[in-house]
Amino acid sequence: MVTSTLEFEAEEGGAGAREFLPLSDPDVTLDDIAAVEAVLRSSRLSSGPRVEEFEAAFAAYVGRKFAVATSSGATGLLLALLAHGVGPGDEVIAPAYSFREALHAIALIGARPVFVDIDYWSGTIAPAKVEAALTDKTRAIVACNTNGHPAPWDELREIVANRRRIALLEDSTEAIGSKYKGRIVGSFGDAAVFDFSQPGPLVCGQGGMVVTDDINVAVALKRFRAHKMNERSSVVVGSSAPYQVEMCDITAALGLSQLKRIEEILEKRKLIEHYYFKHIKSFEGIKDPFISPDVTEIHWFLYVVHLGTRFSRSSRDSIVEDLGVENIEAAAYSAPLHTQRRYLDIGYRRGDFFVTEKVADRSVALPFHAHLTESHIAFIVETMKDASVNVGAGAAIY
DSSP: OOOOOHHHHHHHHTOOOOOOOOOOOOOOOOHHHHHHHHHHSSSSOOOSHHHHHHHHHHHHTTTTTTEEESSOOHHHHHHHHEEEEEOTEEEEEEEESSSSHHHHHHHHHEEEEEEEEEOOOOSBHHHHHHHHOOTEEEEEEEOOOOOGGOOHHHHHHHHTTOOOOOEEEOOTOTTTOOOOOEEEEEESEEEEEESSSSSSSSSOSSEEEEESOOOOHHHHHHHHOOOOOOGOOTTTGSEEEEEEEEOOHHHHHHHHHHHTTTHHHHHHHHHHHHHHHHHHTOOOEEOOOOOOEEEEEOOOEEEEEEETTTOOOOOOOOOOOHHHHHTTEEEOOOOOOSSHHHTTTTTTTTTOOOOHHHHTEEEEEEEEEEEEOOHHHHHHHHHHHHHHHHTTTTOOOO
């Protein structure tokens, strides 16, 4: 194993230095480095054989027929929307509480994002709110497996069952390995999107993947992604301008190497989750992450805890700052999309989605990666308890 960020920074700081605990720290081995080095020593660095191998392996992992590698999860969603015929003037329903970089793709293609509220417990899109938001202009629903928790896929599938014009797209940028009713995420949407940047378990620096069972969608994805050199004279392929959002072989080599040991990586993160649960259950002022009865297996993106209702957004921010003083990197998790400037300009305002705002104002993302130890987790939780003393500790959880 290579030296972790934690070990490196402790060494650099010298005797008595407080260890920095980052929010994420990739699990990179010597085999991963060797896989990247092999590509660097080859004659092909751009999109080539390693990308095709990664696509085939990832499709097999999630049980889909086709996988198309892209430069990021955001560009993957953009291509997926285009491949399903979504464009200017169309509406796309999506949760107001999500990874903003991915959902920006809706606006980038000229469609109107129609945000809806979430379920308080799971943090995923609320089917009843989706149903209420449908109009004649709705062309797609983007449901996110938020922070690793699968969305209610059976209910969402029922909503679109008799609506052929509406595509159900799955954003799994935060949920590699999670399972809903025994099925792995990535297998539910008409197309599903993954992202391989931090802080997920499979980290390539950047990069994304779109998976589908529809060959026509797969062909469209590749056509919008980029054109191959041998397609320059094709009248059919040349009829559309590509976005040039390919993945390079360097990225694919790292992704393929990590995918081969994804179960090992996920198991290491499970141990860290166990440590958190062990130490955080004595903290009466918060609730630890919720798991729905329909969820067979869950792999968190980050370890996100929710402060009690008497905590305010400012007190949450104070706790994050106090953790930072102790060299613990924490963050306010997922600011509501409808409160960000891009969407204020199209009419959204704070107060539009009560549950989203209640959850977002009190969510704290804590460090979550394989290089942490139980003593690290104990220190993180104890520091958070101390930080909460003067800002609402002991408040009602729900």
